[in-house]
Amino acid sequence: MSPLPVTIDVVSDVVCPWCYVGRARLMKALAAVPEIAVELRWRPFQLDPTIPPEGKDRQTYLMDKFGDEERIHQMHAQIDELGRAEGIDFAFDAIRTSPNTLNAHRVIRWAATAEPGVQDKLVGRLFALYFEEGANIGDPAVLIQAARDAGMDAAVVETLLATDADRAEVEQEIATAQQMGVTGVPCFLLEGRYAVMGAQEADTLADAIRQVAQAKAEGALDSSQA
Incomplete structure (x- = not known):
């Protein structure tokens, strides 16, 4: 080494399909x-920080954003093909909710303080939950279970999620990335x-x-x- x-x-x-492929x-x-x-x-x-905490209906959100079902279908078909080449089985039709991902990013931030590899494992699990299982990764219960699956202390995550812990820090990190271009x-x-x-x-x-x-x-x- x-x-x-x-x-x-x-x-x-974690709601960016290109990031999952990446x-x-x-x-x-x-x-x-x-x-x-x-x-x-x-x-x-955050691709869209304006999504409310409870999320939005996925189909409504896509139509509001792209305005054309055929265009949406073509985009999904393109990503489907790329995903298969990388071992990803995208299931876009299973997704019911477009979530706000701020809380997901808070949990990812906390995972960085766990054992080596836990943060990446959590990120991979969140990608799979959303894109392959259609789970609502804005739901605290889903995030807590994902944290448990990745090897984090789920009780600690549950306690922290109920507070504003690291919310401002995550928002600042996002702002810094934007300032960097x-x-x-x-x-x-x-x-x-x-x-x-x-x-x-x-x-x-x-x-x-x-x-x-x-x-x-x-x-x-x-x-x-x-």
Whole structure:
């Protein structure tokens, strides 16, 4: 393993299908560079923070946003195909509610303080719940169970969710990402300065990781401008 791990901050939203595809490709990229130690951190973004806490009817929301059932069908068909190639079985018809994801991001934030790998496991579980099982990931009960599945202390999560704990901090993180120029997700930020935008192919991500790891090992990152 590399003595100098590469940090990857993934800015994403758990209701973004491209982010789910991006995570699958990132996992392939990491498998392709086993010699490089990677510290993976998931960062929040909200595609639509205006959705109320209780969520919106999914079909109504999509029609209000895109206005055309055929256009919606075509978008879903395109993502379906990409998902299958990455081992994802999108079930868009099963989704009944478009949720507000702020609480999901709060739980993801708390997962970062758990054992290594728990945060990524939670993110993967939330993606699967929403896109493959049609679960409402704005529902506190769903979030608590997802936290339990990922290995978190569900009782602590339940207690914190009932408060405003870390709400302002998550909102500030989202604002910071926007100020940095992140307008779409996923965004893979390597060592806090090199951004790979969009659900890039695994080979592209792996190459970026290798290049940054080499630059870090050579000390080039220390003298370069962020």
